[in-house]
Amino acid sequence: MKSIIEQLLTTTIAQLKSAEIIPADLAPRLQIDRTKDKSHGDFATNLAMMMAKPAGKNPRELAQLIIEHLPQNSAISDVAIAGPGFINFFVNPDYLAEQIKALLADEHAGVTVATEPQTIVVDYSAPNVAKEMAVHHIRSTVIGDAVTRTLEFLGHKVVRANHIGDWGTQFGMLIAYLEKVQNEQAADMELSDLEAFYREAKKHYDDDAEFAERARNYVVKLQGGDEYCLKMWRKLVDITMVQNQNNYDRLNVSLSNDDVMGESLYNPMLPNIVEDLLGQGLAVEDDGAIVVFLEEFKGKDGEAMGVIIRKRDGGYLYTTTDIACAKYRVETLNADRVLYFIDSRQAMHLQQAWSIARKAGYVGDHVSLEHCAFGMMLGKDGKPFKTRSGGTVKMVDLLDEAQERATALIAEKSNDLNEQERSTVASAVAMGAVKYADLSKNRTTDYIFDWDNMLTFEGNTAPYLQYAYTRIQSIFRKADITPEQLQGTLNLTEAAEQALAQKLTQLSDVVNNVAAKSSPHLLCTYLFELSGQFMSFYEACPVNKDGVSANERNSRLILCGATAKVLKTGLSLLGIATLERM
Ligand code: ARG
Numbered sequence: 223m224k225s226i227i228e229q230l231l232t233t234t235i236a237q238l239k240s241a242e243i244i245p246a247d248l249a250p251r252l253q254i255d256r257t258k259d260k261s262h263g264d265f266a267t268n269l270a271m272m273m274a275k276p277a278g279k280n281p282r283e284l285a286q287l288i289i290e291h292l293p294q295n296s297a298i299s300d301v302a303i304a305g306p307g308f309i310n311f312f313v314n315p316d317y318l319a320e321q322i323k324a325l326l327a328d329e330h331a332g333v334t335v336a337t338e339p340q341t342i343v344v345d346y347s348a349p350n351v352a353k354e355m356a357v358h359h360i361r362s363t364v365i366g367d368a369v370t371r372t373l374e375f376l377g378h379k380v381v382r383a384n385h386i387g388d389w390g391t392q393f394g395m396l397i398a399y400l401e402k403v404q405n406e407q408a409a410d411m412e413l414s415d416l417e418a419f420y421r422e423a424k425k426h427y428d429d430d431a432e433f434a435e436r437a438r439n440y441v442v443k444l445q446g447g448d449e450y451c452l453k454m455w456r457k458l459v460d461i462t463m464v465q466n467q468n469n470y471d472r473l474n475v476s477l478s479n480d481d482v483m484g485e486s487l488y489n490p491m492l493p494n495i496v497e498d499l500l501g502q503g504l505a506v507e508d509d510g511a512i513v514v515f516l517e518e519f520k521g522k523d524g525e526a527m528g529v530i531i532r533k534r535d536g537g538y539l540y541t542t543t544d545i546a547c548a549k550y551r552v553e554t555l556n557a558d559r560v561l562y563f564i565d566s567r568q569a570m571h572l573q574q575a576w577s578i579a580r581k582a583g584y585v586g587d588h589v590s591l592e593h594c595a596f597g598m599m600l601g602k603d604g605k606p607f608k609t610r611s612g613g614t615v616k617m618v619d620l621l622d623e624a625q626e627r628a629t630a631l632i633a634e635k636s637n638d639l640n641e642q643e644r645s646t647v648a649s650a651v652a653m654g655a656v657k658y659a660d661l662s663k664n665r666t667t668d669y670i671f672d673w674d675n676m677l678t679f680e681g682n683t684a685p686y687l688q689y690a691y692t693r694i695q696s697i698f699r700k701a702d703i704t705p706e707q708l709q710g711t712l713n714l715t716e717a718a719e720q721a722l723a724q725k726l727t728q729l730s731d732v733v734n735n736v737a738a739k740s741s742p743h744l745l746c747t748y749l750f751e752l753s754g755q756f757m758s759f760y761e762a763c764p765v766n767k768d769g770v771s772a773n774e775r776n777s778r779l780i781l782c783g784a785t786a787k788v789l790k791t792g793l794s795l796l797g798i799a800t801l802e803r804m
Pocket of ligand 1: 345
């Protein structure tokens with residue numbers, strides 16, 4: 223709607239210019255707002271007031287001239303001047319009804335998809351091998367996946383890049399420890415507790431000189447491509463990723479093994495990168511290390527900051543890998559846009575790697591590199607989220623607890639479901655709640671993880687939205703018809719019907735905004751408001767009550783169907799399941 227009004231006003235401004243009613247060099251910024259009081263129209267603009275002074279006219283007089291020059295459009299039923307010179311637009315209910323019917327027939331639920339699809343690489347999740355997924359990986363995984371789904375829905379080619387931490391000197395000690403464990407346990411061991419495994423490996427490395435020596439030796443061998451070491455390394459990666467995949471599947475996260483592009487992938491490219499940066503004169507030797515000095519980052523002393531890309535001992539760094547990685551994503555994956563879902567503490571690291579990659583010509587100006595940063599996940603006490611004993615909260619424990627709590631919640635509420643159904647509902651509610659709690663907050667700020675706030679049917683939560691959807695399904699069951707069978711006309715006569723219809727047509731703008739800003743919370747807010755709008759509609763306009771005429775009932779069911787479709791579409795973009803019954 224907004225864009226239609228925008229177009230009409232743009233045409234009008236051009237006409238007013240050629241009629242010399244306003245100066246030719248006037249370029250007003252169009253502002254079109256939704257009105258609060260619908261009796262004054264649905265949209266309003268202050269355009270006449272903004273142009274009055276330069277045009278040398280009084281605002282109401284200019285508003286009248288604008289209206290006279292405004293082209294006819296079937297979307298607008300009336301235009302009026304209000305107050306000091308506002309122009310109010312009334313949306314034509316018949317036009318709105320057509321939009322809703324089109325939305326129902328459209329596989330994209332009325333969302334305008336990309337006219338020029340891009341190749342977009344999304345770097346998300348990125349856990350580390352032989353470690354439990356930490357809290358920041360949960361955030362990255364959940365938010366990154368929602369944006370990934372949204373971009374794909376809009377028709378972009380999306381490459382999921384799971385940049386796992388699968389390389390580095392720690393693998394010497396991990397291989398040595400894996401070997402020890404395997405020797406001691408005849409059977410193939412189960413590494414169920416990665417955190418403990420890592421801790422033990424480190425302890426041996428610190429306490430046992432012989433072990434440490436072996437570990438260092440393995441690092442060298444691994445880097446030299448030694449077959450045994452590679453095999454042991456692979457095993458560590460595989461064990462970790464099987465566990466992570468389990469979490470992804472439970473959470474309905476669309477990552478698979480094929481999306482793994484870990485640090486090890488870039489390792490063979492690093493020597494050439496360093497040579498090239500030296501050759502280009504961007505890097506210099508400094509006390510045995512290879513360093514790039516960046517003028518745009520000043521250190522404490524005000525001097526250009528030195529970023530080490532190769533250590534004195536020949537080792538490479540996290541930054542070197544990210545330089546190679548950016549290059550690869552542009553040159554090999556042909557990315558137009560790369561989104562990095564990484565916590566905000568790594569901002570400086572990314573800026574440095576990208577700055578070097580751009581200066582070296584690996585990433586051209588046409589490619590957009592975006593740090594989709596997020597804040598920390600905090601406990602109820604406002605401190606970083608930890609277990610009672612201060613350890614890392616394991617993803618699997620978090621999901622188990624969600625499942626337990628949701629099972630209790632559902633047992634209270636859904637007693638007409640059988641055992642099997644209840645467990646399906648509990649899983650959908652549990653995973654939905656955990657994801658939605660994260661997704662619904664503006665990602666840039668820290669967020670407080672609170673079981674009680676997320677696992678409730680009230681407020682801006684997944685269960686609330688899932689329930690709104692299910693409620694519509696039960697309206698259809700009661701009416702003994704399916705949304706697909708709906709025919710006949712949609713008459714938007716009541717204010718609550720028009721308000722709901724208008725809200726439904728906003729999905730397109732919202733989804734496109736999520737894609738542009740990599741911010742799924744915009745979609746959450748919208749779905750929450752939509753559900754509220756639906757509840758008001760349903761209160762004012764009953765469907766299955768006596769006294770509702772067949773036509774009225776049919777018309778309202780069309781609105782119910784469209785609402786269900788928008789809710790389902792929106793939730794599926796967030797990776798959250800909807801249920802027919804709960
Ligand atoms: N593995 C890293 C961590 O645990 C995140 C990697 C993010 N991606 C990247 N290209 N640096 O913090």
